Amino acid sequence: MxxxxxxxxxxxxxxxxxxxxxxxxxxxxxxxxxxxxxxxxxxxxxxxxxxxxxxxxxxxxxxxxxxxxxxxxxxxxxxxxxxxxxxxxxxxxxxxxxxxxxxxxxxxxxxxxxxxxxxxxxxxxxxxxxxxxxxxxxxxxxxxxxxxxxxxxxxxxxxxxxxxGATPSFHSDFQSSLVERALNELRHGRIDSFGFENLIKNLFRSLGAKEARVVPRNQDKGADVVATFLVAETFPLIVAVQAKHWQPEPPVDRHVIDQLVSGMEAEAADLGMVITTGTYSDDASRAAKEYLENAGMKIELVDGEQFAKMIIEHGIGES
Missing domain, CATH: 3.10.590 (ph1033 like fold)
Structure with a gap:
């Protein structure tokens, strides 16, 4: 199947x-x-x-x-x-x-x-x-x-x-509660934009990245975090990330996607990601689709709720 x-x-x-x-x-x-x-x-x-x-x-x-x-x-x-x-x-x-x-x-x-x-x-x-x-x-x-x-x-x-038709189990209720709490901490807790970038770096390491680094601000060409995964333990796949520690409003808009594309080109990245604690505008989603169709550039949009769920499922690695 x-x-x-x-x-x-x-x-x-x-x-x-x-x-x-x-x-x-x-x-x-x-x-x-x-x-x-x-x-x-x-x-x-x-x-x-x-x-x-x-x-x-x-x-x-x-x-x-x-x-x-x-x-x-x-x-x-x-x-x-x-x-x-x-x-x-x-x-x-x-x-x-x-x-x-x-x-x-x-x-x-x-x-x-x-x-x-x-x-x-x-x-x-x-x-x-x-x-x-x-x-x-x-x-x-x-x-x-x-x-x-x-x-x-x-x-x-x-x-x-x-x-x-069953009611949600204790496990699913517990996980939903953890996701909600994690999202609240991401948006309102003691974490700034630098901490958010490091959190993404550590999550990527938990997900198996062979290398993950935060790009210094004075070297930022459009990617805040760059990670390298090995496909079949041999072939490198480079991921470039724009990190936006934002509230739900205003949503991440198209110009952030354009910034990421610049970073992908500079890092020779195979995959781009915008990770935010907030949400995305429809224009941002359209921009990601256009880059895929017109230039073959794959861009993933990860909103706050999805990122919180990733943290609960995979951990945050070393602090």
């Missing part, structure tokens, strides 16, 4: 209620007809998407990203797989029930590509608070879709708690 995350908002229009009513998943790029042809290899598949939407682009960044989402939806999803659909402060889970289809009558609404599903948990939403930090992060994916097979156990656990 595989698992995926899918945003159902083709052309930035919310189609989740329609998807629930019709027992379907819905994705955009409807003008790229012919993608159901299983004779298309990856290059030909991507070319259809490029010819339909990105013909004038000088690079394949946007065409490749869009084709990747469509390939995942059409070719990789299979009967029995689980699909998590984020929706505000909640999420839904569906089980794939059949192959992808194309409905020409829905092309003008950019919702022609669909998949039949069985919605689990009686089509009822599941609060994001039930999810662990890794699943919350995956549901914040900047693009339309992402693989989540590594989080199958967490998805099943959320389903079990939600579908049982």
């Amino acid at each position: 595989q698992a995926f995350v899918l945003r159902i908002a083709p052309s930035e229009i919310d189609r989740v209620p329609e998807a629930l009513e019709n027992n379907q998943l819905i994705i955009g790029w409807a003008d790229a007809e012919g993608l159901l042809d299983d004779q298309l290899d990856w290059a030909a598949f991507r070319q259809v998407v490029r010819d339909s939407y990105y013909r004038d682009d000088k690079t394949l960044h946007r065409a490749g990203a869009a084709a990747g989402h469509m390939w995942r939806f059409i070719r990789e999803m299979a009967r029995g797989d689980l699909v998590v659909v984020p929706y505000g402060s909640n999420f839904y889970v569906a089980e794939v029930a059949g192959d992808a289809i194309y409905l020409p009558e829905k092309s003008s609404e950019d919702s022609a590509y669909r998949r039949p599903v069985n919605w689990l948990n009686a089509k009822q939403p599941i609060p994001r608070a039930y999810a662990k930090s890794a699943l919350i992060s995956r549901m914040k994916v900047q693009g339309t879709s992402a693989s989540a097979t590594d989080l199958l156990d967490e998805i099943r656990e959320c389903l079990e708690v939600a579908s049982s």
Whole structure:
């Protein structure tokens, strides 16, 4: 069994209620007809998407990203797989029930590509608070879709708690209380911006970073913390972080994303993160998505609640 995350908002229009009513998943790029042809290899598949939407682009960044989402939806999803659909402060889970289809009558609404599903948990939403930090992060994916097979156990656990109708356990109540207290301390406790940067550095070390350092202010090129993780204990993956020790208002805005991109370039980073004790504006989320689609730069946005949950789940390392 595989698992995926899918945003159902083709052309930035919310189609989740329609998807629930019709027992379907819905994705955009409807003008790229012919993608159901299983004779298309990856290059030909991507070319259809490029010819339909990105013909004038000088690079394949946007065409490749869009084709990747469509390939995942059409070719990789299979009967029995689980699909998590984020929706505000909640999420839904569906089980794939059949192959992808194309409905020409829905092309003008950019919702022609669909998949039949069985919605689990009686089509009822599941609060994001039930999810662990890794699943919350995956549901914040900047693009339309992402693989989540590594989080199958967490998805099943959320389903079990939600579908049982049971009241939250002592463990979940206790953890929620700890998260709330940690978030309150992050926002109002005895920690300043320097302490917040060091807290991020120590958390990364707890998460397995081989190296993590706070960038001195006089050397700051847009990244406050830089960490290096080793993939397969061999290949370095560099993470650059903008740290914002802010209150919920005002939310982190687009200019912070632009600052981070400058830091990513200076540090030759593979992944960017903005970590805040506050929240994010819609413009910041759009900026992260645009950098991914236009330049292939992956940026994660971690808000205060998610960061507090990460601390509770993984600790804060050495003080």
